[in-house]
Amino acid sequence: MYNEFVQFVRTIYNSSDFIPLHAPYFAGNEKKYLEECIDTTFVSSVGEFVDRFEEITKSYTGSTKAVVCVNGTNALHMAMELVGVKRDDEILTQALTFIATANAISYIPAHPVFLDVDKDTMGLSPVAVENWLKENAEIRHGETFNKKTGRRIKACIPMHTFGFPVHLDELVAVCEKYHIELIEDAAESLGSFYRGRHTGTFGKVGVLSYNGNKTITTGGGGMLLFQDEKLGTYAKHLTTQAKVPHRWEFVHDHIGYNYRMPNINAALGCAQMENLGMILENKRKTAQMYKEYFRDNESIKFFEEPKTSKSNYWLNVVLLSDKNAQTAFLEYTNDHNVMTRPIWELMNRLEMFRNCQTDDLTNTKWFADRVVNIPSGVRV
Numbered sequence: 331m332y333n334e335f336v337q338f339v340r341t342i343y344n345s346s347d348f349i350p351l352h353a354p355y356f357a358g359n360e361k362k363y364l365e366e367c368i369d370t371t372f373v374s375s376v377g378e379f380v381d382r383f384e385e386i387t388k389s390y391t392g393s394t395k396a397v398v399c400v401n402g403t404n405a406l407h408m409a410m411e412l413v414g415v416k417r418d419d420e421i422l423t424q425a426l427t428f429i430a431t432a433n434a435i436s437y438i439p440a441h442p443v444f445l446d447v448d449k450d451t452m453g454l455s456p457v458a459v460e461n462w463l464k465e466n467a468e469i470r471h472g473e474t475f476n477k478k479t480g481r482r483i484k485a486c487i488p489m490h491t492f493g494f495p496v497h498l499d500e501l502v503a504v505c506e507k508y509h510i511e512l513i514e515d516a517a518e519s520l521g522s523f524y525r526g527r528h529t530g531t532f533g534k535v536g537v538l539s540y541n542g543n544k545t546i547t548t549g550g551g552g553m554l555l556f557q558d559e560k561l562g563t564y565a566k567h568l569t570t571q572a573k574v575p576h577r578w579e580f581v582h583d584h585i586g587y588n589y590r591m592p593n594i595n596a597a598l599g600c601a602q603m604e605n606l607g608m609i610l611e612n613k614r615k616t617a618q619m620y621k622e623y624f625r626d627n628e629s630i631k632f633f634e635e636p637k638t639s640k641s642n643y644w645l646n647v648v649l650l651s652d653k654n655a656q657t658a659f660l661e662y663t664n665d666h667n668v669m670t671r672p673i674w675e676l677m678n679r680l681e682m683f684r685n686c687q688t689d690d691l692t693n694t695k696w697f698a699d700r701v702v703n704i705p706s707g708v709r710v
């Protein structure tokens with residue numbers, strides 16, 4: 331049965347070699363722009379590709395401002411600083427995420443609280459957030475505090491898992507009700523839309539990543555998305571050592587960061603953005619083929635985008651019937667040179683986060699035992 335799947339993947343990827351889960355795809359102006367950087371010597375922290383990459387991303391996502399970062403993890407760190415997260419605050423997020431979300435919270439250092447995801451999105455559940463707040467939180471003078479720990483609950487960071495948008499309207503509403511800042515970890519969801527609007531533009535700050543395995547890559551890189559222009563301008567200042575602009579003086583007015591993406595990476599980003607439409611179409615077609623393939627399968631279900639959303643189908647997902655079936659599927663496919671993998675180990679099960687607060691994580695655990703990612707790169 332799994333053999334048939336392996337053959338199917340080989341057919342759609344037209345390959346008898348190793349098939350990776352995802353791979354960068356360079357088919358446009360990447361080389362040309364990189365050569366431009368080298369020829370002009372603008373490879374580092376100055377250069378026109380940075381501005382251009384921010385402009386393109388701003389207009390593609392419908393943001394008011396976009397600010398580059400050296401990677402998605404420190405873009406998340408910046409996002410928290412920018413909305414005023416302070417030492418010892420609590421941050422509501424999901425256990426079902428890549429480690430970067432929880433790591434960035436720890437840099438403040440703040441405390442992650444791991445709450446359950448929805449069955450139809452695999453992302454943070456607004457109902458779980460509201461239920462947890464009802465039981466654990468109290469509002470005092472326009473701020474929300476945890477009744478048990480006494481700590482302030484300052485922000486909420488949902489993650490659009492594998493590109494599937496969470497229920498944003500409901501999440502925005504519950505965050506507003508409790509005066510909690512919403513930051514979207516949209517690292518996996520460039521090209522994903524919720525009710526027609528790009529993910530990462532609903533919260534106060536949205537974060538994108540251009541790591542090598544993401545939908546498009548800059549080698550390494552991240553982006554901050556803003557609706558508030560002033561906050562975006564301040565983000566630029568903070569990520570560039572908080573230097574006061576002057577022709578020759580070096581004066582800084584804040585503890586800043588050197589988080590600006592080099593021009594050479596932004597050059598790759600500009601070229602990649604030119605092909606984003608094609609890449610997304612190709613990925614959507616792949617998802618469609620998998621969907622057809624698994625349509626009548628009783629024991630393996632293909633995970634589809636939620637009704638309110640358009641997913642970028644960054645990584646395709648199948649759900650096996652239980653943990654044993656998941657292991658058997660992973661073993662067979664990886665033994666046969668078709669790369670597949672389970673979802674990340676849940677954050678609350680890792681040594682560093684073992685003592686963090688959680689809710690019952692019912693859906694989270696259900697997914698952990700069933701999810702397998704299957705090859706999702708661009709078919710050439």
Ligand SMILES: *Cc1c(COP(=O)(O)O)cnc(C)c1O
Nearest residue numbers: 401402403428430431517539541
């Ligand atoms: C990729 C990713 C990030 C950012 O990763 P970087 O490698 O630092 O760019 C953050 N959160 C999630 C959920 C991710 O998948």
